[in-house]
Amino acid sequence: MANDVEKYDVVIIGGGPAGLTASIYAQRRGLKSLVIAAELGGQMAKISEIENWPGEEKINGATLALHMKNQAEKLGAKITYEQAIKIEKLADISISVKTTQKEFIAKSLILSFGKTPRSLRVPGEIELMGKGVSYCVNCDGPLFKNKSVAIVGGGNSALGAAVMMSGIAKEIHLIHRKDQFRGEEYMIKKVESLKNITTHMSSQITKINGETSVEGVELSNGKTLSVEGVFIEIGFIVNDSLVEDILEIDKFGQVVVDSHQATSLPGVFAAGDLTNMPFQQLIIACGEGATAALSAFDYIQKVF
Incomplete structure (x- = not known):
């Protein structure tokens, strides 16, 4: 795996609305970004009709996910469909993300892998x-x-x-x-x-x-x-096994973030349903993804 390392400014784990929006905003800030997604769209892709997306009276969730993906890729983002299995903070303050196939090194990391009902x-x-x-x-x-x-x-x-x-x-x-x-x-x-x-x-x-x-x-x-x-309405499962040993997690298994979407580990941000932020809505997840990307940009400018 050591011979197959790719480097990015920001790696985003999760291909739902928060992650795709984060990649769009990261690219627009000139950051080289990678989205690691188990599947495209997350929970959004399973919604047959979305009626509260501004500018669209009604849109299919999978269609909206595809629009977001196309926009991110047009801006230069790379999207790979793999499963992240390990996150590690390196001695030079960069972050290693390993999948079953590769290792990626990033200056910052955005977590947006959501949760499963x-x-x-x-x-x-x-x-x-x-x-x-x-x-x-x-x-x-x-x-x-x-x-x-x-x-x-x-x-x-x-x-x-x-x-x-x-x-x-x-x-x-x-x-x-x-x-x-x-x-x-x-x-x-x-x-x-x-x-x-x-x-x-x-x-x-x-x-x-x-x-x-x-x-x-x-x-x-x-x-x-x-x-x-x-x-x-019987609850959700947050797959926090990736981060439970390195980040602050609340009693509900959610990643704790501040108003800038920053986690307890410098350089790592989180957005969307996996965080402790209230009001889990599609448009709010997108806003959090944008905030996370802008915060990651500021972090990189200050630290690297």
Whole structure:
């Protein structure tokens, strides 16, 4: 691997909206950048219809990801589809990023590999993803105006999703596998006060029905609910094994950053859903990616 080393001003791990935006801004600042991505677009690429992207009434997530990729490459960014397996700060303050195939040396590093929503692992979930099954109520909630939906989970995310959807959907079925919610008390009381929310405690979805779109769900208690959407709000998995030994991580497994997207390790920045910043939205991830790139530029100017 030592004979196959490539050098960059900035290496970006993650090919979602934050990472692609970071590469665009890095290139525009004259930085030689590399994006290491397991896949193009991240969670954005799995969204069938994005309706809150400025300037576009509606756009497919995979299409938007391709537009971002093309723009970055046109500016000179390199994108490689590999898995990063090790990050190391070197004695000369540069940073080594190793993949299964190569080693890359960078003056700065931007982490933007996001996080993965926990899945139910039930029949119909994968087949109907983007066809009524969603992991983002803020992204897809407005698509279900005056419709019936199921929301799975018992924490603040699920409770907040139910409250939000109560003003959009006709009927909400909130399904939790335990006999008590684990969210904050004021959220629980709010849910209980809303007449179009029905709770199903000590229950789990065992199957999501539908051919081309969601038509209903089957529960472990034998009930079948007729719904047109299923929002899975049971948390996320952050793949922090790459950085847990070198960066400050909060109790939720998220990378801690400041207002400049800087992490606890000089020269390393982070953006998007893997950070502890609030409001995980597509446009906010892009803004954080831009901030990270500009901060990386300033860091390189001062240190190298």
